[in-house]
Amino acid sequence: MRVAYWLMKSEPEEFSIDALKKVKREPWTGVRNYQARNFMWQQMQPGDGVLFYHSNCPVPGVVGLAEVMGEPLPDPTQFDPLSDYFDSKSDPDKPRWWMRHVGFKRKFKQVVSLDRLRGEAGALGEFALLNRGNRLSILPVSEAQWTHVLSLAEDS
DNA sequence: GCCAACGTTGGC
DNA sequence: GCCAACGTTGGC
Numbered sequence A: 001m002r003v004a005y006w007l008m009k010s011e012p013e014e015f016s017i018d019a020l021k022k023v024k025r026e027p028w029t030g031v032r033n034y035q036a037r038n039f040m041w042q043q044m045q046p047g048d049g050v051l052f053y054h055s056n057c058p059v060p061g062v063v064g065l066a067e068v069m070g071e072p073l074p075d076p077t078q079f080d081p082l083s084d085y086f087d088s089k090s091d092p093d094k095p096r097w098w099m100r101h102v103g104f105k106r107k108f109k110q111v112v113s114l115d116r117l118r119g120e121a122g123a124l125g126e127f128a129l130l131n132r133g134n135r136l137s138i139l140p141v142s143e144a145q146w147t148h149v150l151s152l153a154e155d156s
Numbered sequence B, C: 001g002c003c004a005a006c007g008t009t010g011g012c
Helices: A017-023 A034-043 A114-119 A143-154
Strands: A005-010 A025-027 A049-054 A061-074 A098-113 A138-141
Touching: A005 A061, A005 A143, A017 A025, A017 A049, A017 A061, A017 A098, A034 A061, A034 A098, A034 A138, A049 A098, A049 A143, A061 A114, A098 A114, A098 A143, A114 A143, A138 A143
Parallel strands: A005 A049
Antiparallel strands: A005 A138, A025 A098, A049 A061, A061 A098
């Protein structure tokens, strides 16, 4: 079976790796970017690896591992008028926004910081995360990048 | 279909 | 809190 790898960003004040550890499994709702939507809708497979990334915080970086769980589901927040993510143009018969569940795997002993990743830019090769101005909240990760980030998490 | 205005992301 | 980068919106 094909296993792919992803990086998913979350602001720790909104939803941290500790929060994921606590709930074990979280519906990844609220993504309103078509490229990120397409990854969740059509490209992810159950069991795919996820680098869990903390953004918009004192030390941005990869803080642990998660996995994609289950098939794509319509993001319920798009149909909830009380939600910040409500989309009046989305048709329930043809939902515009899709989500996956994300399951906790483990938390790193220490953050693999964005700074550290930048220092490893040569080894990591082309990595959307390191491109300037990158704002995508879900990015594909190669197997080599996945392995390298894991090795950075091991040593200290 | 162009593109200026606007809103959001996210590092610093 | 600032602001560069970028995606989206909407007028034309």
